[in-house]
Amino acid sequence: MIEVKHLNKTFDGHNALTDISVQFPKDQTTVIVGPSGSGKSTLLRSLNFLERPESGIYQFDSDEIDLSQPISNKTILSIRRRTEMVFQGYNLFPHLSVLQNVMEGPIQVQKVKKAAAQQAAIDLLGKVGLAEKASVYPSQLSGGQAQRVAIARSLAMHPEYIFLDEPTSALDPELELEVLKVLLQIASEKQSMIIVTHNMAFAQQVANKIVFIEDGHVLYDGGSDAFFETDNQRIKDFISAMT
Numbered sequence: 163m164i165e166v167k168h169l170n171k172t173f174d175g176h177n178a179l180t181d182i183s184v185q186f187p188k189d190q191t192t193v194i195v196g197p198s199g200s201g202k203s204t205l206l207r208s209l210n211f212l213e214r215p216e217s218g219i220y221q222f223d224s225d226e227i228d229l230s231q232p233i234s235n236k237t238i239l240s241i242r243r244r245t246e247m248v249f250q251g252y253n254l255f256p257h258l259s260v261l262q263n264v265m266e267g268p269i270q271v272q273k274v275k276k277a278a279a280q281q282a283a284i285d286l287l288g289k290v291g292l293a294e295k296a297s298v299y300p301s302q303l304s305g306g307q308a309q310r311v312a313i314a315r316s317l318a319m320h321p322e323y324i325f326l327d328e329p330t331s332a333l334d335p336e337l338e339l340e341v342l343k344v345l346l347q348i349a350s351e352k353q354s355m356i357i358v359t360h361n362m363a364f365a366q367q368v369a370n371k372i373v374f375i376e377d378g379h380v381l382y383d384g385g386s387d388a389f390f391e392t393d394n395q396r397i398k399d400f401i402s403a404m405t
């Protein structure tokens with residue numbers, strides 16, 4: 163399991179995250195919600211060392227990293243090998259076909275044999291509903307299709323966790339839906355995920371747990387049902403503003 167304890171992150175003296183202590187259970191989907199600028203992306207990026215918090219403990223199973231100490235590249239690489247980040251903007255390789263995009267990581271990073279990587283990629287494209295797009299290039303895909311390829315590409319690495327930062331915020335509603343369906347399917351297969359989203363209906367469907375952040379503080383950390391049934395006026399206001 164991934165856990166952070168007393169994590170603090172500032173930008174130019176401004177507190178982006180203050181004393182964050184959260185567990186992200188394995189085999190579950192944790193959804194991070196909160197207003198714009200509340201620190202959601204900073205928290206997610208800290209879990210992948212794209213941001214460097216000033217202090218706190220980052221625990222990944224039995225590995226405990228003191229964030230206030232210098233962190234070796236070896237440690238950062240080992241965390242990144244165990245996790246995959248899916249961004250809002252897909253980041254597919256434009257010069258590679260869809261199939262090659264999905265095969266590339268396993269072959270280059272994990273030294274998987276080409277035939278095995280290709281078969282796995284074909285299977286994963288089927289899983290995200292894009293088997294027939296294997297040979298096209300990313301520029302020929304819709305945003306929803308591109309994001310599904312990005313998800314297939316991350317799954318191809320068999321990460322322990324997938325981090326997704328507003329994976330559908332660039333998409334029109336009907337394209338959003340096809341991506342959310344894929345994520346719901348993956349969640350039902352117990353892929354450990356941490357998802358930042360503004361889509362409350364999706365959050366309610368997919369989340370095992372919800373973390374609500376406001377102004378760099380955790381205001382709620384618990385079950386999804388209790389979050390959507392809360393009496394906390396601040397959270398109620400947030401949910402109704404988002405839906």
Ligand code: ADP
Pocket residue numbers: 173174178196197198199200201202203204205
């Ligand atoms: P969210 O993802 O919830 O919208 P962010 O994590 O992006 O919020 O940002 C949290 C706070 O940190 C905001 O006040 C934002 O302006 C600030 N911030 C984020 N990234 C940077 C950065 N690279 N430099 C300076 N300030 C930043």
Ligand code: MG
Pocket residue numbers: 202203204
């Ligand atoms: Mg963000």
